[in-house]
Amino acid sequence: MTQSIALDLQSYLPQADEHSSEPELRVQLAAAYRLIDRFKMSDLIYTHISVRIPGPQPHFLINPYGLMFHEITASSLVKIDLEGNIVGDSEWSVNPAGFVIHSAIHAARQDLHCVLHTHTRHGMAVSTLECGLLPLTQFSLQFYNRVAYHRYEGVSLEMEERDRLVADLGDKKVMILQNHGLLTAGRTIPEAFILMFYLDRACEVQIAAQSTGTPLVMPSAQVCEHSAQQQDIEMANLGQLEWSALMRMLDQEDSSYRN
Secondary structure (H helix, E strand, C coil): CHHHHHHHHHCCCCCCCCCCCHHHHHHHHHHHHHHHHHCCCCECCECEEEEECCCCCCEEEECCCCCCHHHCCCCCCEEEECCCCECCCCCCCCCHHHHHHHHHHHHHCCCCCEEEEECCHHHHHHHCCCCCCCCCCHHHHCCCCCEEEECCCCCCCCCCHHHHHHHHHCCCCEEEECCCEEEEEECCHHHHHHHHHHHHHHHHHHHHHHCCCCCCCCCCHHHHHHHHHHHCCCCCCCCHHHHHHHHHHHHHHCHHHHC
């Protein structure tokens, strides 16, 4: 009976599209910036989200450096190549640290199309903890044994760091940049966003639990792995169902991101 319900649920999931056109990706990426801002995961004009554009040239879209996330629109996004050159016309530059981080992953991980990086309060707090992300809640258990860590080397402005960052990420989609923040990457923009949403929530709950100063309840390793498999962040349509609802919410509140 349980298996039948699960199979029926799958049939209601919108299909993930990893080969959207550039105009479609511009709208989705602008929406992601607005959502990060709406859920208080932005940092003034800093941090960044990028998406690779399908085609023979390794180009990706990223935010114009100087705009706050609630200002970003589809047409304002900047297209760059893996060397950091701006492709086409733009009055904006891009964040150098954003280029280093995003170009590294786009060059190395052809399976991932969207990269999302944040400096949230709780994400940064967990990034300073030697224990890292703990398997305390259902939010965090989806990432059990699925989180990479990258040691802090200073502001990400050195091109040489790209190799080390990619090596630390390995085959994972989720990484904690120690003493820095959070990073997720997905096959689609919805996937990268939903991974970040719940990674940040997991960090928030962990900091709240640790702040009580009382002993923490830790599930067994067997239960942790079972829960991770139940929530399976490798699901092909991860984020799609939530994304449809989130886009409806944005359109009802302010559809200017589509411009």
